[in-house]
C-alpha cells in the first residue's frame with residue numbers, strides 16, 4: 141500500500157495549510173526576513189554612502205587664490221565656494237566636526253606668488269594647503285576627496301615630474317582589476333550560506349517537533365499506528381509532508397535573496413547583474429543542495445522529536461543542534477574558503493554550507509564535490525527515515541512512561 | 542462456536558527507570574505486567590477483563606492491538622499471530638481507548654476518509670460506510686467541525702465511528718467510559734450493545750461491574766498480571782474458585798453472588814489482603 145505515504149503526506153500538508161500561523165512561520169517568514177535584511181542593508185548602505193545628484197558641496201575657503209578658484213569652477217563639480225575670513229576658521233571647523241558643513245580650505249596669503257617663487261633648495265618649507273573635512277559626513281568625505289583630486293592634479297601640472305594611472309592606459313578609468321561581480325560574490329558567498337541554512341533549519345524546527353512529538357503528546361500518533369499502514373510509509377509520509385513546506389520555505393528564501401540582491405548591489409555601489417553572475421548550472425545545483433539540505437534537516441529533527449514526549453521536550457532537544465547548524469553555516473569562514481578536497485563534503489550541513497558558498501563565489505565550482513554533498517544528504521535522509529520507521533515500530537514511541 | 546482469539550502464555554515485562562523502581566518499591570528495575578496469561582474468546586462473544594489498577598489489562602489489549610510486542614507467548618487473532626502477522630491483525634481489530642485520540646486540527650469527515658485510506662478501503666465503499674456510521678452516531682451534524690471545537694460527547698461519537706471504519710471483526714475496548722459524563726458514557730454503552738447485537742466479537746475492560754454483568758458472556762479476572770479466573774458469570778458464581786477462596790468459602794453466597802462480590806472474594810483470596 142504505497143499510497144499510504146501519500147495519504148500521510150497529504151494530511152501533514154493539510155495540517156500546515158490549515159494552520160495559518162504555522163504556514164507563515166515555516167514558509168513565508170524566513171524569506172521575508174532574508175528579504176528585509178538584505179533589502180534594508182542595501183538601501184541603508186546606499187543612503188549612507190551616496191550623495192544626492194543635485195547636492196552642492198559647501199567649500200569654505202580662506203585666501204582662495206585665482207588659480208585654484210578657476211579649477212574649482214566647473215558646474216559639474218557642484219562645489220559652492222564660500223569665502224571665509226581667518227577669524228571664522230575655528231567656527232567653521234566646529235561646524236565640520238558637527239557634520240553641518242563639508243570642507244574648509246585654508247591657503248597661505250599670496251599662494252600663487254609663493255608657489256611661483258619656491259625653490260626646492262631653499263631652507264623654507266613649501267607652501268601648504270590645509271584641507272579639513274569629516275568623513276563621517278558622507279558629503280564632507282566626498283567633497284574632501286574631490287578637492288584633494290583637484291589639488292593633486294594641479295600639483296602634477298605644476299611639477300610635471302611623473303604621473304600615476306594616466307587615463308590613456310586604462311580607457312575606462314579603472315585600474316582595479318577586481319570586477320564588481322567578483323567582489324560582490326565574495327561578500328555574499330560568506331553571508332548567504334549561514335543565513336540560508338539557519339532559516340531552512342529554523343523553518344523545519346517549527347514543524348517537525350509539532351508534527352512528530354506533538355502527535356505523540358496529543359495521543360493521535362497511536363491512532364495511526366493501529367492501522368495496517370506500514371511504519372516505513374508513515375515515517376516517509378510524515379518526513380515528505382514536512383519537507384514540502386520546508387522546501388517551500390527554502391524556495392521563498394532563495395527567491396527573497398535574488399529579489400533583494402539588486403538593492404544590495406546598488407547599496408554597495410556595484411554594477412553587476414545577478415543573472416549574469418550565475419549560470420543555469422549554478423541555480424540547478426543550488427536547487428538540489430537546498431532540497432537535500434532541507435530533507436536532512438527535516439529527517440534529523442523528526443528523529444529527535446520522536447524521542448521526545450512533548451513538543452516542549454522536542455524543542456529542547458532541537459535547540460542545541462541549532463548551535464551546531466549555525467557553526468556549520470560558517471564553514472566557509474572557518475575553513476577560510478571552500479576546501480578542494482572531497483572529505484568535508486561528506487559531513488552533512490557543513491557540506492551544504494560549503495556548496496552554497498562555492499556556488500555563489502566567483503571561482504569555478506568543483507561540481508563533483510557539490511554532487512557528493514547532494515548524494516550524502518539524500519543517503520542520510522533515507523537512513524534517518526528508516527530509523528524513524530524503526531522508532532515508530534518500537535513500543536516506546538507511544539507508551540514510554 | 543468459532544474461536545476468534547487465542548491468547549497463549551502471554552508474557553510481558555517492562556524495564557523501569559531507577560525512579561520508577563523506587564516508586565513501585567521493586568527489588569529489580571523490571572516489572573512483570575502480564576504473567577503467563579492464556580484465554581480464548583469466541584465469535585460473537587463479549588469477553589470482559591476485570592482487575593484492579595495496574596493488573597495488566599491495558600498491556601494485554603495493547604498486545605492484541607499490535608501496539609506492543611509480547612516477550613513470549615502469542616495471541617492468535619482470527620488465525621493471525623500478533624507477532625508474525627501484525628499487519629493482518631491490524632485489519633481485523635478495532636481498538637478503542639481514550640489514550641488514542643483524533644487530531645484536533647481536522648474534521649471528523651476528513652479523519653474518517655484519512656483512516657479509511659490507511660486501511661485501504663475503496664473510496665465508494667468508505668463513502669457508503671461513512672454515511673451509515675455518521676448517521677447512526679449523529680456525527681452528520683458536526684462532520685465539518687474541527688475535532689478541537691467539539692464537545693466531549695461529540696468527540697466520542699466521532700472516535701467510535703472512525704475506530705470501526707474498517708468494519709473490524711474484533712473490537713477491543715479499554716475502559717471506554719472512563720472519564721466520561723453519564724450522557725457521553727451512554728453513547729458508548731449503546732454502541733457496545735449495538736455491536737453485540739450485530740454479532741461482533743468484543744474484548745472489554747472496565748471497572749464498572751454493571752457493564753460487565755449486562756454485556757459480557759465471559760469474564761477474565763486479572764490480578765498482578767495473572768489470569769486468576771476466567772469463565773461465564775454463572776460459572777464464576779458457582780463455587781469453582783473455592784480453591785482460591787479457602788477461608789471465606791463458607792460465607793460465600795453463590796446464588797445471589799454479584800460480580801462485585803465474586804471479584805472481592807477472589808481478590809482477597811489471591812492477594813491475602815482484606816479489602
Ligand SMILES: Nc1ncnc2c1ncn2[C@@H]1O[C@H](COP(=O)(O)OP(=O)(O)OP(=O)(O)O)[C@@H](O)[C@H]1O
Pocket residue numbers: 539540541555556557572573574592593594595596597598599600601
Ligand atoms: N511502558 C511501560 N513502562 C513501564 N511500565 C509499564 C508500562 N506500561 C505498563 N507498565 C506497568 O505495567 C503494569 C500493568 O499496567 P496496565 O496499564 O496494563 O494495567 P491496567 O490493568 O490497565 O491498569 P488500569 O486499571 O489502571 O488501567 C503497571 O504496573 C504499569 O505501571
Ligand SMILES: [Mg+2]
Pocket residue numbers: 598599600715
Ligand atoms: Mg488500563
